[in-house]
Amino acid sequence: MLEDLLFQLQIGLPQVALGLVNGAFYALLSLGLAVIFGMLNVINFAHGAQFMMGAFVAWMMLSWLGIGYWPALILAPLIVGAFGVLLEKTMISRLYKLDHLYGLLLTFGLALIIEGVFRNQFGSSGMPYAPPAALGGPPVDLGFMFMPVYRLWVVVAALVMSLVTWLVIEKTRLGAYLRAATENAALVQAFGVNVPRMITLTYGAGVALAAFAGVLAAPIYSVNPQMGSNLIIVVFAVVVIGGMGSILGSVLTGFGLGLVEGLTKVFYPEASSTVIFVIMAIVLLARPAGLFGRA
Amino acid sequence: MAEPLLKVAGLQAWYGESHVLHGVDIEVREGEVVTLLGRNGAGKTTTLRSIMGLVGRRSGSVRFEGQELVSARSDRIARAGIALCPEERGIFASLDVTENLLLPPVVRPGGMDLDAIYTLFPNLKERARSPGTRLSGGEQQMLAIARILRTGAKLLMLDEPTEGLAPVIVQQIGQTIRTIKERGFTVLLVEQNFRFAQTVADRHYVMEHGHVVDAVSNAEMAGAMDRLHGYLGV
Ligand SMILES: Nc1ncnc2c1ncn2[C@@H]1O[C@H](COP(=O)(O)OP(=O)(O)OP(=O)(O)O)[C@@H](O)[C@H]1O
Ligand SMILES: [Mg+2]
Numbered sequence: 001m002l003e004d005l006l007f008q009l010q011i012g013l014p015q016v017a018l019g020l021v022n023g024a025f026y027a028l029l030s031l032g033l034a035v036i037f038g039m040l041n042v043i044n045f046a047h048g049a050q051f052m053m054g055a056f057v058a059w060m061m062l063s064w065l066g067i068g069y070w071p072a073l074i075l076a077p078l079i080v081g082a083f084g085v086l087l088e089k090t091m092i093s094r095l096y097k098l099d100h101l102y103g104l105l106l107t108f109g110l111a112l113i114i115e116g117v118f119r120n121q122f123g124s125s126g127m128p129y130a131p132p133a134a135l136g137g138p139p140v141d142l143g144f145m146f147m148p149v150y151r152l153w154v155v156v157a158a159l160v161m162s163l164v165t166w167l168v169i170e171k172t173r174l175g176a177y178l179r180a181a182t183e184n185a186a187l188v189q190a191f192g193v194n195v196p197r198m199i200t201l202t203y204g205a206g207v208a209l210a211a212f213a214g215v216l217a218a219p220i221y222s223v224n225p226q227m228g229s230n231l232i233i234v235v236f237a238v239v240v241i242g243g244m245g246s247i248l249g250s251v252l253t254g255f256g257l258g259l260v261e262g263l264t265k266v267f268y269p270e271a272s273s274t275v276i277f278v279i280m281a282i283v284l285l286a287r288p289a290g291l292f293g294r295a
Numbered sequence: 296m297a298e299p300l301l302k303v304a305g306l307q308a309w310y311g312e313s314h315v316l317h318g319v320d321i322e323v324r325e326g327e328v329v330t331l332l333g334r335n336g337a338g339k340t341t342t343l344r345s346i347m348g349l350v351g352r353r354s355g356s357v358r359f360e361g362q363e364l365v366s367a368r369s370d371r372i373a374r375a376g377i378a379l380c381p382e383e384r385g386i387f388a389s390l391d392v393t394e395n396l397l398l399p400p401v402v403r404p405g406g407m408d409l410d411a412i413y414t415l416f417p418n419l420k421e422r423a424r425s426p427g428t429r430l431s432g433g434e435q436q437m438l439a440i441a442r443i444l445r446t447g448a449k450l451l452m453l454d455e456p457t458e459g460l461a462p463v464i465v466q467q468i469g470q471t472i473r474t475i476k477e478r479g480f481t482v483l484l485v486e487q488n489f490r491f492a493q494t495v496a497d498r499h500y501v502m503e504h505g506h507v508v509d510a511v512s513n514a515e516m517a518g519a520m521d522r523l524h525g526y527l528g529v
Contacts, residue, residue: 179389187385190347191399192373
């Protein structure tokens with residue numbers, strides 16, 4: 001019996017590894033949502049659309065301007081982040097005095113518009129984006145399985161980016177401003193910090209994280225206008241399970257649920273697309289604030 | 296005579312629809328310690344918060360070093376050289392003691408350096424890594440005062456720093472206020488306890504129902520006791 005299970009696990013390992021790759025995207029996207037929510041108290045429903053924009057900007061850079069993957073990995077998040085800054089300054093910032101629900105509705109509407117515009121321009125069939133030559137090599141032998149180099153890179157890049165974000169927030173002066181402003185923004189501003197500008201830049205940074213994930217995703221999924229909305233529904237479930245606003249919580253939950261999904265594909269494939277939602281329902285019943293959330 | 300460091304004239308303030316300050320006039324000269332006395336709800340906290348730019352709607356005049364600040368944003372007011380130690384202390388739970396201490400940005404040269412602050416408040420050094428809100432009430436108050444000494448702000452506004460603290464801590468805070476006065480800071484202090492106020496201040500204003508109703512210098516205080524008892528109901 002046990003041997004059976006182990007055998008199944010061994011042949012299923014590639015699925016589990018794939019789960020880890022999905023987990024990397026869940027982690028990066030829920031991280032950006034957590035950063036934005038912590039500071040703005042807005043659930044950024046445009047996050048999936050901004051992820052998709054990251055992939056598209058990388059694709060446009062490559063096919064129209066000949067700018068390759070590595071520069072795009074830095075430039076696309078900056079460009080999409082700047083777009084986020086514009087959205088915050090012109091629209092989202094007007095809603096802070098109102099109920100949270102308005103921020104949610106606005107960003108949801110923005111997501112629909114952005115996706116609509118891209119669908120109109122590029123159609124809904126996907127476009128391929130080749131991985132960079134350096135990461136296109138043969139699969140790496142991890143001892144227990146072979147893993148395509150690019151997917152390994154995605155996991156490493158997501159881990160590094162999560163770690164950097166965590167360090168910035170927990171260990172730097174800027175991070176101390178952010179944490180303090182989450183508790184009492186008026187007082188931080190009364191100490192001389194330009195809090196409105198900090199909020200704008202935080203939104204930009206969260207959006208840039210989504211776009212970074214989008215560039216990472218471009219060589220794996222085909223670049224298409226729906227790629228964000230397909231993923232983001234699962235990511236919102238991840239956020240609910242992890243607890244809104246916790247940085248470390250969103251990263252751990254993201255990777256953890258990716259793995260759970262992968263394991264489910266091995267042992268009970270029928271449930272693999274619903275397992276996260278089942279976990280969400282259980283967590284909501286047992287611990288409504290989420291696994292890492294403060295009630 | 297030169298213009299006072301802070302000159303508040305006809306200051307009015309509102310919380311939403313409720314009109315709380317009805318024309319407050321206060322002057323604080325450089326190097327002075329001045330108190331605002333008054334019963335609960337007289338408008339002392341609102342006065343400090345309005346000077347700091349933290350009350351949404353305000354009118355009248357708040358001049359600091361000759362600059363008009365009544366309609367400025369609070370970060371700009373801080374950068375002009377005014378700092379507030381709020382009544383509820385405002386220590387951040389997600390920051391440790393050192394992070395709390397270093398949080399307010401330096402707005403001008405001339406603030407105290409960390410060594411001088413640790414000499415004044417040795418506990419803060421011992422507890423450097425504790426979360427800010429794990430400190431005792433007295434230590435939190437020390438931290439709330441300490442963090443605005445670094446910034447180079449010239450005018451420190453302290454809102455009831457002795458509220459709810461044990462007598463030895465109150466004495467320590469009195470000593471602290473005398474020390475920062477010697478160092479050349481100017482202090483606007485809100486107090487309910489006028490015996491304490493007497494030990495640290497040069498002058499006192501009395502507030503009632505959103506107005507300043509009286510002003511007494513420390514030298515006149517002994518002779519004005521009956522009047523003050525009347526205002527403060529003690
Ligand atoms: N946030 C607020 N919203 C509405 N009214 C307020 C608010 N804060 C204070 N008030 C009202 O404004 C008036 C002045 O309050 P304020 O806090 O300035 O008094 P205070 O003199 O500091 O009193 P205390 O000695 O109790 O601290 C009071 O009537 C109070 O009820
Ligand atoms: Mg008060």
